[in-house]
Amino acid sequence: MRERPPVTGARILRITLLLAAICGAVFVVSLCLGPARISVLRGVRDLLFSGEPGLHPSGSPETAILFSIRFPRVLFAGLVGASLSLAGAAFQTLLRNPLADPYILGVSGGSAAGAIIAISLGLAALPFGVPLFAFLGAVLTVTLVFSIGKTDSNVLLLAGVIVNAFFSAVILFFLAMSRSADLHSMTFWLMGDLGLASPREILLVSGTLAAGFVILYFHARALNLLATGEPTALHLGIAVERTKGIVFLAGSLVTAVAVAFSGIIGFVGLIIPHMIRMLFGADHRLLFPASALFGGAYLMAADTVARILLSSTELPVGVVTALCGAPYFIYLLRRKGGF
Amino acid sequence: MLELDRVGFRYREDWVLREIGFSIERGDFIGILGPNGSGKTTLLRLVDGVLSPGEGRVLLHGRDVAGMKRRDIARVMAVVPQDQPLVFSFSVREIVLMGRSPHLGNLAFESARDLEIARTAMEETETASLAERNFNELSGGERQRVLIARALAQEPSLLLLDESTAFLDLRHQVAFMSLLRFLNREKGLTILAVTHDINLAALFCGKILLLKEGRIHALGPPKQVITETSIREVYRVRAAVDGHPGTGAPRVTVMPDMETSVPKQN
Numbered sequence: 001m002r003e004r005p006p007v008t009g010a011r012i013l014r015i016t017l018l019l020a021a022i023c024g025a026v027f028v029v030s031l032c033l034g035p036a037r038i039s040v041l042r043g044v045r046d047l048l049f050s051g052e053p054g055l056h057p058s059g060s061p062e063t064a065i066l067f068s069i070r071f072p073r074v075l076f077a078g079l080v081g082a083s084l085s086l087a088g089a090a091f092q093t094l095l096r097n098p099l100a101d102p103y104i105l106g107v108s109g110g111s112a113a114g115a116i117i118a119i120s121l122g123l124a125a126l127p128f129g130v131p132l133f134a135f136l137g138a139v140l141t142v143t144l145v146f147s148i149g150k151t152d153s154n155v156l157l158l159a160g161v162i163v164n165a166f167f168s169a170v171i172l173f174f175l176a177m178s179r180s181a182d183l184h185s186m187t188f189w190l191m192g193d194l195g196l197a198s199p200r201e202i203l204l205v206s207g208t209l210a211a212g213f214v215i216l217y218f219h220a221r222a223l224n225l226l227a228t229g230e231p232t233a234l235h236l237g238i239a240v241e242r243t244k245g246i247v248f249l250a251g252s253l254v255t256a257v258a259v260a261f262s263g264i265i266g267f268v269g270l271i272i273p274h275m276i277r278m279l280f281g282a283d284h285r286l287l288f289p290a291s292a293l294f295g296g297a298y299l300m301a302a303d304t305v306a307r308i309l310l311s312s313t314e315l316p317v318g319v320v321t322a323l324c325g326a327p328y329f330i331y332l333l334r335r336k337g338g339f
Numbered sequence: 340m341l342e343l344d345r346v347g348f349r350y351r352e353d354w355v356l357r358e359i360g361f362s363i364e365r366g367d368f369i370g371i372l373g374p375n376g377s378g379k380t381t382l383l384r385l386v387d388g389v390l391s392p393g394e395g396r397v398l399l400h401g402r403d404v405a406g407m408k409r410r411d412i413a414r415v416m417a418v419v420p421q422d423q424p425l426v427f428s429f430s431v432r433e434i435v436l437m438g439r440s441p442h443l444g445n446l447a448f449e450s451a452r453d454l455e456i457a458r459t460a461m462e463e464t465e466t467a468s469l470a471e472r473n474f475n476e477l478s479g480g481e482r483q484r485v486l487i488a489r490a491l492a493q494e495p496s497l498l499l500l501d502e503s504t505a506f507l508d509l510r511h512q513v514a515f516m517s518l519l520r521f522l523n524r525e526k527g528l529t530i531l532a533v534t535h536d537i538n539l540a541a542l543f544c545g546k547i548l549l550l551k552e553g554r555i556h557a558l559g560p561p562k563q564v565i566t567e568t569s570i571r572e573v574y575r576v577r578a579a580v581d582g583h584p585g586t587g588a589p590r591v592t593v594m595p596d597m598e599t600s601v602p603k604q605n
Contacts, residue, residue: 008448009448093427096427098427218445218446221440221445222445224433227426229423231418231420236440236493237409238409238410281430281433282428
């Protein structure tokens with residue numbers, strides 16, 4: 001057994017800074033990669049010296065591509081990856097099941113169904129109409145899956161699969177019903193697409209992510225105790241039911257808002273927290289920030305691969321995460337011992 | 340310090356416990372004995388507040404446990420659960436440090452003092468050398484000692500144990516009970532322990548609480564409670580009770596009915 005130093009503020013800061021640096025590097029590289037060639041050096045220079053790093057095209061076509069297309073897209077990929085990983089880490093602890101993740105549990109599907117129903121009913125015009133319905137869909141799904149599965153992980157996973165199939169049908173039904181221009185394409189809802197977010201949506205996702213992170217981090221030590229079992233957490237002074245409720249709502253909210261504007265992107269929330277646990281241990285005070293940063297970097301990279309892998313067309317990012325994630329899931333499923 | 344006032348508990352219609360009234364004084368070491376289904380574990384769950392009594396009250400330092408914050412309970416009372424493997428990997432040190440939780444604010448990190456308290460708890464339970472090991476990789480006996488260390492790190496005045504010796508071998512059972520006696524006598528820790536082992540309880544506990552069908556059959560020093568009559572009445576087993584050769588504590592030897600318990604040889 002390799003020694004692992006205890007979690008201290010200094011260690012969290014060190015690892016967080018390291019991962020933030022990796023995240024930043026992936027961000028810059030992702031900005032520079034794409035069908036239109038913009039050199040890394042040129043990209044960095046443009047980013048630093050072209051004045052306003054806003055969303056306005058300024059000057060050359062290359063900087064226009066950089067700032068009005070790639071910058072929001074890469075940023076959004078990072079935010080969605082961080083959201084899904086953070087929510088995955090929270091759900092895994094809540095259900096004491098390392099195979100839980102917003103996609104597997106059907107939470108992403110529920111959010112997407114909620115969002116598509118809201119759009120079909122013309123509620124997109126309301127402020128927060130779409131994210132609210134996505135959130136309701138997420139909460140409904142977690143409640144449903146959890147009440148079917150209870151503590152048995154196999155039943156839980158099966159319930160997630162069934163609920164996912166059901167919501168896929170709901171999504172396809174509403175897509176078939178509607179000819180509305182509001183609706184994103186089928187691939188958006190079933191495989192995810194990070195290229196369609198507006199600045200307002202990016203802002204909403206980042207705000208929700210920040211709020212969710214603060215709420216979850218506030219309960220990080222309580223979640224360490226919950227991870228060892230509910231009676232133990234109770235014996236160690238945790239108000240278990242209240243903590244579970246808060247974490248459950250925060251995880252659902254973060255997932256729902258990300259899914260409402262990015263579609264369903266699977267397996268990110270499964271792989272990332274698991275890798276972070278293997279690297280740095282199960283303490284949530286480190287697990288949460290590390291998962292969010294690493295998850296952000298992962299999805300930025302995955303989306304970049306999706307953009308450049310085929311020269312003829314762009315892949316949905318969900319294809320890339322599923323191609324990497326599904327085999328990893330099977331590996332986890334077959335593996336014995338602690339996580 | 341702890342008082343049960345005519346406590347009863349039922350699952351749906353069936354009363355599991357009835358009319359349980361006794362008090363625990365500072366420095367007591369009480370063993371709860373009784374056959375399967377007599378309500379031992381339910382009694383422990385009522386004391387630690389995981390279950391709420393259907394009637395009566397559980398008072399901790401005069402306050403009703405049902406109305407207390409979990410954090411306030413956890414500062415006074417620690418529970419050593421039955422051993423179960425964990426889903427996620429935590430090191431022994433991380434597990435023991437969790438005992439400091441009721442004394443820490445939500446965002447606070449463990450201070451040097453908390454680390455020191457955890458270290459002392461690990462030394463007392465002889466688990467200090469395991470500090471960096473993964474909890475799930477330990478043996479059953481080691482895990483039980485780590486769980487005690489976590490309970491000690493809580494700095495409780497009352498310690499509850501739920502059949503902690505059930506899966507330990509003989510040497511670890513004795514070591515475990517000796518540790519409890521040390522903590523009880525030298526540290527003034529009050530202990531309430533559910534156990535199946537009558538002889539170990541008789542040897543180490545100051546008082547025995549004997550449960551029968553959800554009611555207190557007897558409560559008192561081992562010599563008064565553990566008799567041939569009470570064993571027959573509660574366990575419905577014929578037994579001889581004599582004195583332990585070293586300490587004189589009551590020692591139970593079952594006397595099986597020879598005709599039914601020896602298989603016939605054809």
